[in-house]
Amino acid sequence: MAFRLALNTVTIKPATLDEKVAATAEAGYEGIGLWNHEVSEFVARGGTLEALAKRLKTLGLVAPEMCSAGGGWQYADEATRRKALEDVKPRFEMCAALSVGCIIAAAAEGVGELSQAADDFAALCRVAAQFGVRVAFEIIGPRKQLNNMAVGWEVVRRAAQPNGGIMVDTFHFYRGGSTLEQLQPIPTDKIYVVHINDATGKPREQLTDADRVHVGRGVIPVKDILAALKAKGFDGFLSLELFNRDYWAESPRKVAADGKAALTAMVHG
Template sequence: MRPALNGATAMKYPLETEIPAAAAAGFEGLELWWDKVVSFMEAHTAKELKTLLEENRIKAIGICPFAFSPFRETAQCRADIARGLEIASVIGCDMLTICPYGRPIEMSKEKARQAYAEELRVLTAMAAEHGVRLAIEPISGHTLIPGPLETLDLIGRAGNPDNLGTLVDTFHYSRTGVDVETVREIPLDKLFIVHVNDSEAGEGESLADPDRLYPTEGVLDLAGYMENLRATGYDGYLSVEVFRRSYWEEPIETICDRAMKSYKAICAL
């Protein structure tokens, strides 16, 4: 498997700082945080971003996260995704990560899933024009897609397009109570990326993003995840994604070096 860094791990640092530091630490791939991309574009172009990546010999493997919904801020969500697709096509990035808003409280889950499926048909058609894939991220506690099986159901309802898949996130899966063996139920062609992180002790809703730790520094069964990922034949990127505010205050070189150390540790499990 290949090393990648998610921009959330170094949240306070701009791309101009993050990209060279991640490359120097040995990362091959970088998931660009969308807000950082927007900030970069205020004074630069997508071609300049491509040059920055190429000069540092690191690949933009994704841009994240983008919200989508057939019920809430639909036009704005589509506009953001359209802009993300345009930038992705210029910099040679082939994936956007998308996260759904919830459903109207008065609407049944069945009707909401169908509405989301129709919206995904629109979004995947947009993405196909740019040769880009869309990875739906299951979010713990979500009213429709808290885990991978619900996400796969939604993908099927959307017609199972080739450029629509999902991802594994060890923190979200654990927080939702998804068994590590469930990873094996995700078809390999639908598993676009894996987010690796660890967690402090706790259960379910008692945990939040700031409770994440670097992989192998917490209580999650990361060895179980690695065993089951290997069983699927997955050999793509493991992206270190840690939303811990105390980490963000460290020097960017320290963040990237610790993230790389944790990547190597999880690969050794």
């Protein structure tokens, strides 16, 4: 049983989508994590979803994830929620056309009753189900409430939707103070994807997305998290997601290759 490796395209953000796809394939990843806005821009420039899907298939790439389902669907007033659930439909259509494994739904910033958070997630999942799309709930480390795996799983569990699951982001796991024990109750088939990354040694509460670095170059216990996931039988995608401006200034091919080498060393080392 082995993990599969993917590159989330934000890791090489300044490149065009064509360049991102090429760099991902050349570096030897099996998957590519897409962002809806870059796919929309690709289409606006004359590309088609069919052509993109064909190119990914030709290069042997799959898309395990797409970011994101946007905001406004959770802990919002009724009018805002209703608009968000309508506005997200083109993103679900995009996911269906590209056979994307799941769309990422980031936790809201607010604080409220978990029953409401779960109801809101369930509503999002029900709309996604109309398109045959799975939704992965993402806890966000700096959030006041929805910031750790225990709370995140409780939201997904209460929502009880067949196409609703959770994802693990090692940065948010660490930033929000999640523990390995919090992974135990989560059924393996409900972990849709893992965003893998490391972070610099700043005080935990000061870390931002820009502090993410290649795995093995920071302080996050990535190996321990992977060991816990492996022990659960998870063998899905680890998608490298970095928002590092220094990396953005480098060659996309170099960053993709460096990331693949670091991931391979971490997974097999």
